[in-house]
Amino acid sequence: MRKQRISAAIAIAAVLLAYGAMQLVGITCPIKFFTGISCAGCGITRAWLSALRGDLSAAIQFHPLFWLPVPAAVLYCLRKRLPEKVWPASLWVIIALGLGVYLLRMLDPADNIVVFHPEEGLVPRALSWLFRHLGG
Numbered sequence: 001m002r003k004q005r006i007s008a009a010i011a012i013a014a015v016l017l018a019y020g021a022m023q024l025v026g027i028t029c030p031i032k033f034f035t036g037i038s039c040a041g042c043g044i045t046r047a048w049l050s051a052l053r054g055d056l057s058a059a060i061q062f063h064p065l066f067w068l069p070v071p072a073a074v075l076y077c078l079r080k081r082l083p084e085k086v087w088p089a090s091l092w093v094i095i096a097l098g099l100g101v102y103l104l105r106m107l108d109p110a111d112n113i114v115v116f117h118p119e120e121g122l123v124p125r126a127l128s129w130l131f132r133h134l135g136g
Helices: 002-024 030-035 044-052 056-062 069-078 086-107 122-134
Strands: none
Touching: 030 122, 044 056, 069 086
């Protein structure tokens, strides 16, 4: 059990270090940077920063489900103490909420936080360059 906790702590530290390094070079979201497409969690960091400043309206605008990771984490930590079907059902509800909000935001032309611009992503640009220069 102790080894698992140490491994988890190392993994979390590595993710935080990688995220911090990306922030330093201007990559705020690796998924959007590489694909040009916002992820389902796009805006959550800005939402939390707004909420911590007391601006709940801005927080909800950045991501209406910004609060969801807190109860999700609590449920995850308590999953072995909960009735057998509660954790899986909760997980499906969390996934459905996340995907539903993501799809609605992706389809909303007025939403300027969640975007679909694959032409701006590193991978699509690199593939385009390869096909233009190597594909003949």
